[in-house]
Amino acid sequence: MSVRLKVTEAIKQIAKEQHVTLPELTDGLSLHETGFDSLAFAILVARLEDELGVDPFTISEDAAFPATVGDFVRAYENVPA
Amino acid sequence: MHNVLVTGGSRGIGLAIATRLAGAGYNVIAVARRETEELAAAVRASEKRLHFRACDLAVIDAIPAFAKLVRDEFGAIYGLVNNAGLGTEGLLATMHNSEIEALVQLNVLSPIILTKYIARHMMADGAGRIINISSIIASTGYNGLSVYGATKAAATGFTRSLAREVGKLGITVNAIAPGFIDTELTHNLSDEGRKRIAGRSALRRLPDTEDVARMVEYLLGEGGRNVTGTVFTIDAGNTA
Numbered sequence: 038m039s040v041r042l043k044v045t046e047a048i049k050q051i052a053k054e055q056h057v058t059l060p061e062l063t064d065g066l067s068l069h070e071t072g073f074d075s076l077a078f079a080i081l082v083a084r085l086e087d088e089l090g091v092d093p094f095t096i097s098e099d100a101a102f103p104a105t106v107g108d109f110v111r112a113y114e115n116v117p118a
Numbered sequence: 119m120h121n122v123l124v125t126g127g128s129r130g131i132g133l134a135i136a137t138r139l140a141g142a143g144y145n146v147i148a149v150a151r152r153e154t155e156e157l158a159a160a161v162r163a164s165e166k167r168l169h170f171r172a173c174d175l176a177v178i179d180a181i182p183a184f185a186k187l188v189r190d191e192f193g194a195i196y197g198l199v200n201n202a203g204l205g206t207e208g209l210l211a212t213m214h215n216s217e218i219e220a221l222v223q224l225n226v227l228s229p230i231i232l233t234k235y236i237a238r239h240m241m242a243d244g245a246g247r248i249i250n251i252s253s254i255i256a257s258t259g260y261n262g263l264s265v266y267g268a269t270k271a272a273a274t275g276f277t278r279s280l281a282r283e284v285g286k287l288g289i290t291v292n293a294i295a296p297g298f299i300d301t302e303l304t305h306n307l308s309d310e311g312r313k314r315i316a317g318r319s320a321l322r323r324l325p326d327t328e329d330v331a332r333m334v335e336y337l338l339g340e341g342g343r344n345v346t347g348t349v350f351t352i353d354a355g356n357t358a
Binding site: 076079080082083084086087092095 | 182186189238239241242283284286287
């Protein structure tokens with residue numbers, strides 16, 4: 038499974054658990070519009086760390102969280118090996 | 119069996135907590151810079167329920183990797199006891215800035231960052247207990263402990279707001295505020311000072327490390343199920 042697929046699957050799984058109705062996940066969708074609150078994002082980052090073995094936001098020196106779904110996925114795709 | 123991480127687990131209150139929890143059936147990971155003789159003996163006596171893992175929590179950048187290492191080795195962490203801390207005394211006017219910085223770093227920044235990396239997995243797991251060791255000095259005053267007092271007040275403030283943040287995910291966050299307890303941290307206190315504090319306490323004695331360990335056990339167990347965002351004073355009535 039590609040990183041992109043794993044990330045989107047995790048988003049959908051958490052949406053189900055947190056009873057969030059997701060809009061269609063396109064790259065341009067703002068993370069605010071996903072309906073996720075900060076707790077849901079914390080869970081997402083923790084789950085992905087378990088699954089992919091990385092937390093790109095700890096490695097990154099940039100303190101800003103991504104703005105869109107596309108940026109979020111790319112953060113995981115572009116982790117240096 | 120539930121995993122519990124106890125920082126500063128090699129001596130004093132932390133060692134008492136780690137030993138007691140291992141005896142109560144938890145799988146305990148005691149964290150410290152170095153393993154002491156006492157901890158090594160407790161590990162040997164624990165029938166593999168107590169483990170030592172080295173980490174210098176003052177090195178903030180090493181904390182995320184350490185949290186991951188522990189989780190990879192032991193699995194989900196159910197309990198976190200933030201006990202590690204310095205007890206540096208000094209008059210503010212003459213304390214070296216590096217001492218002030220080290221005290222704030224280890225007593226405030228390190229537990230907050232460690233909690234961040236442990237708590238978010240608790241969030242993903244939907245369960246967890248976090249216990250921060252504060253001090254009665256957080257809410258009362260003592261000459262020469264202004265910086266220490268500030269760091270311990272930080273622990274109770276952190277406790278209350280974090281409890282609000284993670285409560286809906288089934289995680290509890292509480293603080294314990296011990297009074298003066300005989301450990302290496304309080305070795306500077308003279309016998310006379312010790313007697314004076316005991317004499318001013320309702321029960322005319324000092325609490326010991328085991329009292330704190332029992333409270334931690336309670337908060338981790340069924341009894342602590344509906345207890346969150348609060349501070350438990352264990353001081354034999356010193357501040358009563």
